[in-house]
Amino acid sequence: MSDHGGYWQRVGVVLVFGAIGALLSAGGALAWNASPDTGPGGAPFEPGEGAGPEWGCPSPHSPVPAKISPEKSTNARVVGEHETFRVDGSAFNTTCVQVGRHCVISVEEGARVDPAAITQLRQDFDEIIYPLVTETFGAETDVDGEERVYIAIIAGPGDWVGVFDPLSLLSINHKDVFYIDLKSASGAGFAATAAHEFQHLVHCGHDFDEGYMIDEGCSLYAELLYANFSTEHLPEFDVYRHHPEVSLHWPEDEYLERRNMGAHYGASGLWILYLSEQYGDLSGDPDHAHFIRDLVEEHANGFEGVDAVLARHGYDDRSEDIFKNWTIANYMDDTGVNPRYGYDSIDFAAAVPVEAMVEFNAPEPNDGSYSFPPVTLPAWSAAYYTIGSDDVGNLSYTCEGNCWCQCIEEANRTATVVVSPLNVSGDAVLTVHAEGGREHTREKYSSHGT
CATH class of the missing domain: 2.60.120 (Jelly Rolls)
Incomplete structure (x- = not known):
């Protein structure tokens, strides 16, 4: 099972907490909401000068204003600019290849990625992923004042697909950045991985120490939303349904030792989807349209955080009540029998095996x-x-x-x-x-x- 970017979420929590706390106490702005047709400060986007015909990417019209500190000023990124990112003790030298409305895409020097795939990623991120993730989970922290998210495509170690490193957010690179492995830089999963890792980045800015069950569940949910509820590239759901003996609560040792990863990812994703359908964003009740965003912002973690958000939304049900119905829904998936006993957004490919x-x-x-x-x-x-x-x-x-x-x-x-x-x-x-x-x-x- 590939790593969806979680190990570093544990080693960086103290630094993330301290820096975000300092930003909040200083009254720094944490997000920028621009019109989709304008750049930072409302400036329109124009085709970038100097962009090679191979990439053909736009660049912003004006520099990005400082958002976190009055002393900070960041110039707009341009194609061809070099940037070094440090991840887990390794340095990766990259070159900016495209600049979008909401993203800066860099590729490790010496690597080759299909320009058409990069263009598609930029378009998907700008037009679908960024608005979808920020609307559902909240705005990114924007620690660098860049007004764009860095997507670095690198050849990382081991069998992984994407990584978000909280240390990159503040103490090491001081940038809103996540990473996609070169091996994954094509195909249907390319943009889905970007949605997954971007959710981690957003989540860290709101609740830096959330556990795997909620954080990874939200990232699987982000992938599902991006895919318009197609589970074709989310086999984790059926992996979990074939292994219901795996705990929904994701123990630290199993995460770090990479045990039962597929089942844990699937359980977490189904849990968030079930909460959204039954109590939140997908319930059809406008009063609960931002349930998942409230869950991301809730500083209590795990089931305690779920219960706090349920109470805030006026529900009497609590995690244990929901878990019981959820186990039935995972087996039956039949809302005709009982609205609580299934899913409306997805269908499962196979039945659950019995003990x-x-x-x-x-x-x-x-x-x-x-x-x-x-x-x-x-x-x-x-x-x-x-x-x-x-x-x-x-x-x-x-x-x-x-x-x-x-x-x-x-x-x-x-x-x-x-x-x-x-x-x-x-x-x-x-x-x-x-x-x-x-x-x-x-x-x-x-x-x-x-």
Whole structure:
């Protein structure tokens, strides 16, 4: 799984907090809202002089005014200008190849990127990504007064797609910049990666220490918005649905050790999408049109931050209530049964595998019951079980291990039960009881080998 830019979000938090705090206390402006047809200070854009025919990019008409400090002044960037960026202890020498209304695109010296791909990225960023991300998540901090975001295309180490480094924001490069790997500088994922990393940059400026669950979830949500809700290039959603035993809460060690990355990305993205559809931007209620932006600005993190924003928007539901419905939605995806039990914006390609199955199909004079083998589940994860019976309406369920369980579907003589330990980790044991039936143990199986 490629790195979507998170390691440095942890090592840079103190510097980011200190510098942003200083800017706020000094009364510095943190954003610029210009007309889409004008440059900084309202100046119109004109074709850039000196731009080679290969690139053919515009350059701004006037210098960028200082926004953070009265003493600071930054000249407009021009094609051919050299810039060195430092990322994770390495220096990358780049050359500016295009300047857009909202972005400056630089490529590592000696590298070759298709000019048409660069032009498409500039157009997508200026016309789609920048307005979409800033409207949904908030304005970028603009620490350099440049009024544009730097996109540096470099050959980074390892298997990564894009990186946002908070240290680049302030202490090292002092620029609003994110990075895209050269290997990714083409194809359908090029601009989607820009949307993903730009969200990280925006998020850092509003809530520098937000955890992976919310921050990475917002970046997956940004990709989804950019793709107009097409999941063709977001396999992470189905990866998670095939591994619901992975925790929604993204532990630090799993992130740094790169374990279960696809499932964690998918869970986080689906969580933000679900919040948006059910309670926020995509709910259709104009009073909650900026729910996700409020979540980005909320300084409380994780579930605590979600609960704070829910309360601010007047909802009684809290994270635990929502998590229960979310686990059902991930399995059923059927808002016709219950508006809370699915997604309106996306469709899933495959069904969720069950943890285990048992069949109650031999009537007996005595009651039948069956306890599934214990399954160890981390907090905020789930497992699904299928029970067959000629009379599913007479089934009942108990779960040992202080877990929550709920029958979520009864159809075609089959019942499905979801189990979750909610906010604690532990062993879950689901027991199924049937009036007048006894299980056929030879017909039970497990999709996970338990």
